[in-house]
Amino acid sequence: MEKSVCGMTPEAFLEHVAAFHGYAAPGLVVGAFMVDAARRNLPEGTLFEAVSETTSCLPDAVQLFTPCTVGNGWLRIKNLGRYALTLYDKFTGQGFRAHLDPAKLDAYPEIASWFLKTKAKKDQDSDQLRRDMFTAGETVLTVRPVTMGPGYLGKNSKGAIAVCPGCGEAYPALHGALCLGCRGEAPCIRTGRSPQLTAVSLEQALGKTALHDMTRVVPGVLKEVAVARGQVIAGGDVCQLQRMGRMRVYVDGGEIPGEEFIHEDDAARGMAGLLCARGDLRMAGSPKEGKITLLAGHAGLLAVDVDRLAAVNALAEVGLSTRHHGTLLAAGEQVAGVRAIPLYLDREVFEHACALLHAEPVLSVRPLRRARAGALVTGTEVFTGLIEDKFAPVIRAKLQALGSELVETRFAPDDAQAIEEGVRALLAAGCDLILTTAGMSVDPDDVTRKGLLAAGATDVLFGTPVLPGNMIMQARIGQVPVIGVPACALFHNITSLDILLPRVLAGLPVSRAGLAALGHGGYCMNCTECTYPMCPFGK
Numbered sequence: 001m002e003k004s005v006c007g008m009t010p011e012a013f014l015e016h017v018a019a020f021h022g023y024a025a026p027g028l029v030v031g032a033f034m035v036d037a038a039r040r041n042l043p044e045g046t047l048f049e050a051v052s053e054t055t056s057c058l059p060d061a062v063q064l065f066t067p068c069t070v071g072n073g074w075l076r077i078k079n080l081g082r083y084a085l086t087l088y089d090k091f092t093g094q095g096f097r098a099h100l101d102p103a104k105l106d107a108y109p110e111i112a113s114w115f116l117k118t119k120a121k122k123d124q125d126s127d128q129l130r131r132d133m134f135t136a137g138e139t140v141l142t143v144r145p146v147t148m149g150p151g152y153l154g155k156n157s158k159g160a161i162a163v164c165p166g167c168g169e170a171y172p173a174l175h176g177a178l179c180l181g182c183r184g185e186a187p188c189i190r191t192g193r194s195p196q197l198t199a200v201s202l203e204q205a206l207g208k209t210a211l212h213d214m215t216r217v218v219p220g221v222l223k224e225v226a227v228a229r230g231q232v233i234a235g236g237d238v239c240q241l242q243r244m245g246r247m248r249v250y251v252d253g254g255e256i257p258g259e260e261f262i263h264e265d266d267a268a269r270g271m272a273g274l275l276c277a278r279g280d281l282r283m284a285g286s287p288k289e290g291k292i293t294l295l296a297g298h299a300g301l302l303a304v305d306v307d308r309l310a311a312v313n314a315l316a317e318v319g320l321s322t323r324h325h326g327t328l329l330a331a332g333e334q335v336a337g338v339r340a341i342p343l344y345l346d347r348e349v350f351e352h353a354c355a356l357l358h359a360e361p362v363l364s365v366r367p368l369r370r371a372r373a374g375a376l377v378t379g380t381e382v383f384t385g386l387i388e389d390k391f392a393p394v395i396r397a398k399l400q401a402l403g404s405e406l407v408e409t410r411f412a413p414d415d416a417q418a419i420e421e422g423v424r425a426l427l428a429a430g431c432d433l434i435l436t437t438a439g440m441s442v443d444p445d446d447v448t449r450k451g452l453l454a455a456g457a458t459d460v461l462f463g464t465p466v467l468p469g470n471m472i473m474q475a476r477i478g479q480v481p482v483i484g485v486p487a488c489a490l491f492h493n494i495t496s497l498d499i500l501l502p503r504v505l506a507g508l509p510v511s512r513a514g515l516a517a518l519g520h521g522g523y524c525m526n527c528t529e530c531t532y533p534m535c536p537f538g539k
Contacts, residue, residue: 005032006065010134021060026114026126029133030140031061031085034098037138038087039066041096041145049074049090051152053082053099061085076152083115086146093148101142108132108140165359166311166352176307177360183307184314193346195257199248202238208251209233212264212343213289216244225288229265250343257344264290267340267350271318274357280365281335291339296329300365301506308362317341318353322363324539328402328502329365336363366506371404374431376422378448379438380413391437391490398497402505407431412451419451423477432480433504438487440471448484449473457482461512465519466538469496474510493530496522499538 005013013032014024021028042048050068052059052075059070059077062085068074074090088095105112110129113119162173166182176183200208209232216226226244227237233251241249262270265287272283272292280300284293296302304325312320322336329335340350356362375395382389389411396406408429412422419436426434436448440462449462457475462484464472472495473484481504489495499518503510521539532538 005029005134005137006036014130017064020064021057024130025057026129026133027057027083028061028064029130030083030100030111031058032065033133033138034058034085034100034141035061035065035087037141037143038085038096038098041143042087042089047090048087048095049152050076051086051088051148052077053080053084053086055079056083058083058085073155086148088146088148088152090153093150093153095146095148096143097146098141098143100140104140104142108136111136111140166356168355177305178307178311178356182311182314182356184310193260193348194342195261195344197250197257197343199250201248202241202246205233205249205251206235206238207232211250211252214241214244214246214249215289216240228288229263260347261344262340262347262350264340264343264345267318267345268292268338270350271320271338271340271353271357274354275320275336275338275363278361278364280361281363284334287339289339290341290343291337293334294336294338294363296331296333296335296365298365298367299331300329300367301502301508302327302329302335303361303364303366303506303508305360305362308356308360312353312356312362315349315353317345317349320362326499326503326508326538328533335365366508368402368404368502368505369507371399371433371505372407372431373399373404373433373435374408374410374426374429375406376419376426376434376436377409377411377438378414378419378422378436378451380415383411383413391485394490395435395437395485398501402502404433404505414447416447416450416454419448420454423452423455423482427477427480434477434480434482435485436482437485437489440473440484440486452477452482452484461510461515464496464500464515464522466496466499466522466524468492468524472496472500474500474504492524492526494524494532494537498532 008016017024017028050062050066052062055077059075062075063069070077082099084097084099086095086097100115102116105115110125110132114124114129158172160173161170163169164171164179164182166178169179171179210227210229212229213225214227215223217223226240227233268287268290269292272294275294276282280297281294282297284295302323302325304322306325309320309322312318318340320336320338375392377389377391381387392406392409399406408426408431410422410425412418423434423436436452438448440446440448452475453460456477460473460475462473463470468488469486471486475482483497483500483504485497489497500510518538521536524537
């Protein structure tokens, strides 16, 4: 071993590595050569930062032999599973990337078998492996100049700090309304405590009080509570329970768990109360088997905070099941079910769930406003009377189905200025929702978007991953929402318009990220018999 690395003799280097890492790991040895190779290419005096593309060994090489550490933020780890690192000018982003290249390992089979894991660790010759690494040095590396993306320049700051409403701990606010731990990414498995309950035989249960609901199930016929919580078990109940296959039951025998636990029914009632506190939802009745069904308090569009919902369900011992975000609801329609899963829930878990439900509404029912809409039907062929307009009746029917009305219809040729004037006329007529039809494709005569922009459209979102209806547009002029409806809505019964229009009327914010998410479930099967909205489209 003749070559030096990072300014050290091999012996001193291995001793230094072992003191920091625990042992002279081969990955750290080759990592040091990578650091040397990348750093040598940087101009003298460069203030540099580092990126490691693996969590294995390589970050330690950077931290041992450069000023860059995870703690000071100069070393970032982007775990792509590739054995590569980059050192780059922290101001310009210009730098050099080094990686261990499999194509250069033919002369070093011991390195190749270690790196590509073709030989079990117990069969590797560690001393020979390290000797080969010092012999090979930088010859097994590929080093290339690179330019880092803007996200890797400037101060690597956590930004503002928030207190998580779920767990009460501090976390970077840029992670969202909840910390990543409360959204199900905590490394620790948290299990609630379980009380010690005593089960008794049916003969011993006679005359005692049942601690929970016991359900009778006849497949395909019925599912009902045969013995309810608080019911005194009589002789007939014993026979019924025997037929149900229950030989032992939990009864009130003076061993009720203490305050550190809460009964499933009481937990369900507490969580349901928080979900219903704003009046959008109401309980269908008393809890049964620790479960309460929630109904829409009024008609409207269901809005689900999906992240917060996932955080509640990540607690595992409670369950909140809902219908899809964006579902249209009639008053009294079923929306969700909430339950405690164990018979007695750990109160800490219950309080954690309540904190998540109390901070912001997980579920809300947004009433649809009654819009006075205006339609601008574009197309020279319709404007000149060559063909009869079929679009206005379609728009009128969809608006009426949602409680709105079409109060004004105007026509414009395929001319941007005429479209601009038509939109301004609808606004002057007092329309508080504008829908333009057709003219949204790539044809040279389709200039509707250009006319809308000239009329003052802002916050324009054009295109959505929903078929049919990819070329829909949403924008606003002042406070008036604008929807550019593609021509496919004239042919297809259900399109992206049927997903977007209710959300606009409910005042739900529509973002590019929200539109992108519609791609999952956004493919219509064009069934011979349409069952929308009872099908998966738009869900």
